[in-house]
Amino acid sequence: EDQVTQSPEALRLQEGESSSLNCSYTVSGLRGLFWYRQDPGKGPEFLFTLYSAGEEKEKERLKATLTKKESFLHITAPKPEDSATYLCAVIPQGAQKLVFGQGTRLTINP
């Protein structure tokens, strides 16, 4: 069964304190892995797509990396406005629908 597990469930950091969020997946062939940011009361906002092991993508203070079993979302020198829930999802080969993890609630204290 296709499965996505995110850790930690919640993470509290001080402003400027870099860290990483983990997304482990088991899937019968990976078509793509996605990271989204979701603010309270809003729909998820697309951040990155990763397709193959070794791939990396960056956007401002965020960098996403991918291996054959997991993905990391690295946050460098975060600011309070980076506080949100970060969702990881995969699309298995031949599938239409995303399989989501439970998300990591990130809080950045000023």
Add this chain to the structure above:
Amino acid sequence: GAVVSQHPSRVICKSGTSVKIECRSLDFQATTMFWYRQFPKQSLMLMATSNEGSKATYEQGVEKDKFLINHASLTLSTLTVTSAHPEDSSFYICSARDMQGSNTEAFFGQGTRLTVV
């Protein structure tokens, strides 16, 4: 990224009435749209997948007669919650995929907070 517009953002309705939620892809054609429900502090729960011009595919446990989905065009899908009851109160989110080329990204609407009183 592509834009998906969902309307309304909030709706309050009386128990027993029906509510329609619209989801539009504004700058791309979406042959496939997805409807999710999200409970507080939980991840998204897929309700159904709709393909333009055909019947929606519902996930196990989702009542197709209660949650009517129509995907009549490449840019519009609607979710109608029929005979709504307080237990249907939730946050509903739509998603659309741009099927051009090899794109796989799914983009989400802003969500609709439904409160049934």
